[in-house]
Amino acid sequence: xxxxxxxxxxxxxxxxxxxxxxxxxxxxxxxxxxxxxxxxxxxxxxxxxxxxxxxxxxxxxxxxxxxxxxxxxxxxxxxxxxxxxxxxxxxxxxxxxxxxxxxxxxxxxxxxxxxxxxxxxxxxxxxxxxxxxxxxxxxxxxxxxxxxxxxxxxxxxxxxxxxxxxxxxxxxxxxxxxxxxxxxxxxxxxxxxxxxxxxxxxxxxxxxxxxxxxxxxxxxxxxxxxxxxxxxxxxxxxxxxxxxxxxxxxxxxxxxxxxxxxxxxxxxxxxxxxxxxxxxxxxxxxxxxxxxxxxxxxxxxxxxxxxxxxxxxxxxxxxxxxxxxxxxxxxxxxxxxxxxxxxxxxxxxxxxxxxxxxxxxxxxxxxxxxxxxxxxxxxxxxxxxxxxxxxxxxxxxxxxxxxxxxxxxxxxxxxxxxxxxxxxxxxxxxxxxxxxxxxxxxxxxxxxx
Numbered sequence: 406x407x408x409x410x411x412x413x414x415x416x417x418x419x420x421x422x423x424x425x426x427x428x429x430x431x432x433x434x435x436x437x438x439x440x441x442x443x444x445x446x447x448x449x450x451x452x453x454x455x456x457x458x459x460x461x462x463x464x465x466x467x468x469x470x471x472x473x474x475x476x477x478x479x480x481x482x483x484x485x486x487x488x489x490x491x492x493x494x495x496x497x498x499x500x501x502x503x504x505x506x507x508x509x510x511x512x513x514x515x516x517x518x519x520x521x522x523x524x525x526x527x528x529x530x531x532x533x534x535x536x537x538x539x540x541x542x543x544x545x546x547x548x549x550x551x552x553x554x555x556x557x558x559x560x561x562x563x564x565x566x567x568x569x570x571x572x573x574x575x576x577x578x579x580x581x582x583x584x585x586x587x588x589x590x591x592x593x594x595x596x597x598x599x600x601x602x603x604x605x606x607x608x609x610x611x612x613x614x615x616x617x618x619x620x621x622x623x624x625x626x627x628x629x630x631x632x633x634x635x636x637x638x639x640x641x642x643x644x645x646x647x648x649x650x651x652x653x654x655x656x657x658x659x660x661x662x663x664x665x666x667x668x669x670x671x672x673x674x675x676x677x678x679x680x681x682x683x684x685x686x687x688x689x690x691x692x693x694x695x696x697x698x699x700x701x702x703x704x705x706x707x708x709x710x711x712x713x714x715x716x717x718x719x720x721x722x723x724x725x726x727x728x729x730x731x732x733x734x735x736x737x738x739x740x741x742x743x744x745x746x747x748x749x750x751x752x753x754x755x756x757x758x759x760x761x762x763x764x765x766x767x768x769x770x771x772x773x774x775x776x777x778x779x780x781x782x783x784x785x786x787x788x789x790x791x792x793x794x795x796x797x798x799x800x801x802x803x804x805x806x807x808x809x810x811x812x813x814x815x816x817x818x819x820x821x822x823x824x825x826x827x828x829x830x831x832x833x834x835x836x837x838x839x840x841x842x843x844x845x846x847x848x849x850x851x852x853x854x
Contacts, residue, residue, distance in 0.1 A: 421460055425451075426628035429461055430621065432486065436478035440538040440545075443482060444489045453490060462490055464628050466501050469508070474624060478542035481521050484508070485538065488525040502568060510560040517549040519557055526567055679715045681705070686716045689730040699733060706736055713740040720749040724757040731762040735769045742774045751780045759791040759804065764811045771820045781821055785812065789833050802840060809834075809842035813849060823853050 421429065428450055432443050451458040465483045468474045475483060484505070491499040499505075508514060509522040521537075528535050537545065650656065685702045688694060694702070706712055718726065718737055726734045738754075741747050757763060767784055770776055788808045795801045812830060815821045823830075827850065834847035 420630060421457070421464060421628055423625075423629055425457060425461070426464075426625050429464065429628060430625055433475065433479040433482050436482065436542045439541055440482065440485045441535065444486060444538070447486050448490070458490065462487055462501065466504055468624065468627065469504065472514075474627070477515060477518065477546055480518060481542040481545065484518075484522060484525060485542075488528075489538075492528075506560060506563045506567065509563060510557070516551050516554050517546050520549065520554045521545065523557070526563070679712050682712050683715065683717045686718055686726070686733075689733055690722055690725040691729070693729050694733070699730065702733055703736055706740055710740045713737055714744070720746065720753045723750055723753045727754070727757070727766050728760065728762050731766045731769075734766050735773065738766070738770060739773050751777070755780060755783045755787055759788050759808075761807060764788070764807055768811060768814060771815065772818065776820075778821070778825075781815070782825060785815075785821070785826060786829065789829065792833070792837070805837045805840050806842045809840070809846045813846055816849060816853070823850065 429447075432447055435443055447461075448458075451461045465487055469480060469483055469487075487501050488499065488505065491501075505522055505526060509519050509526070511519070524537050528538075540548075682702060682705050685694065685698055688698070689702070716737070723734065726737070738747075738750060741750060754763065754767070767776075767781075771781070788804075788811070792801060792804050792808055795804060816823060831847070831850055834843045834850065837843040838847065
């Protein structure tokens with residue numbers, strides 16, 4: 406599967422949808438509702454056992470890392486949701502416990518927020534329990550007395566009390582410090598300045614502020630994309646250069662695996678026409694066909710040359726077809742000339758008994774296709790040997806005449822090179838010089854010297 410597809414799908418699964426983002430932001434803006442009611446509704450919309458619940462909590466933690474993203478009431482609600490989402494577990498089991506401790510020990514943060522965080526951390530063990538969650542975030546800020554919190558505990562003390570020693574500080578990438586944040590603070594507004602805060606300096610009340618609509622749109626955009634991490638430097642990992650190839654070293658080959666599918670166009674093709682040709686070829690092996698049957702076979706093979714591979718003719722059956730129907734044999738061998746088995750057919754044709762029909766087939770083939778010179782030479786040698794070995798003088802004279810006429814035709818049509826067979830053919834002509842055709846062949850050979 407494509408790695409880019411996996412990355413995009415994973416990224417899409419780790420962010421909230423547009424509707425979920427709006428619902429979560431609605432909870433953050435409910436500063437007049439009791440906190441315990443907001444927490445109950447949050448757990449109903451984002452069940453604690455579901456992946457959207459953790460994504461929502463992670464989104465809240467991301468928003469809380471920048472002080473300018475949420476106002477005071479929204480930050481209190483976000484902290485309450487993060488803490489109470491894991492209230493059934495111990496404090497050390499809360500995956501966001503480090504965020505709580507760092508915020509509670511931040512000297513630049515508002516006192517009411519730090520005091521609220523201490524209440525959340527101690528809510529599981531204090532006698533008051535969660536009574537403070539029955540009031541709204543606005544009521545808590547309005548009723549907070551800054552003089553009641555003169556001293557805050559040290560970070561080491563909180564870590565020892567609430568953090569599990571077996572749970573180390575989460576790993577931070579070394580490139581994080583080199584990344585460029587996509588949230589830039591306004592240099593004219595001091596850190597920790599919040600127009601909704603009770604500690605907001607009067608000198609900033611007359612300054613222009615971001616509209617609530619712009620703030621809402623910005624926060625919703627971050628919730629839907631979680632793009633607050635900024636742009637980190639690209640980790641360039643170039644491919645190392647290949648070492649020079651040494652003498653005698655094997656070259657590593659990476660064959661391509663791009664295989665193309667080949668469609669079998671002969672699949673499910675109607676074979677009824679092939680059946681008729683097979684039947685006629687079977688009859689042709691047993692005896693001569695009548696003219697209309699012979700014409701049908703030749704016409705079918707001319708219209709579809711591939712039928713020759715399905716007609717049932719094998720090299721072993723070729724001599725029978727040559728003796729009974731030489732014209733059909735010529736047509737079949739012409740269509741099989743590019744077949745891988747054509748050498749087997751030529752071997753059978755060379756070794757079969759010499760006859761008028763076999764010489765007719767070879768003679769027609771020489772004018773129809775380009776035959777291997779080795780095949781022609783072997784066939785002529787076989788013809789000469791057959792004439793010399795026959796005992797019947799009448800049949801011998803007849804075969805000698807046929808061979809001489811056949812050789813004259815090959816020589817005049819430049820089918821064979823006379824020099825390759827000159828001595829053998831000349832001896833044949835001298836042996837049978839009493840026959841007129843042999844004498845004529847001898848004179849033809851002399852004229853070519």
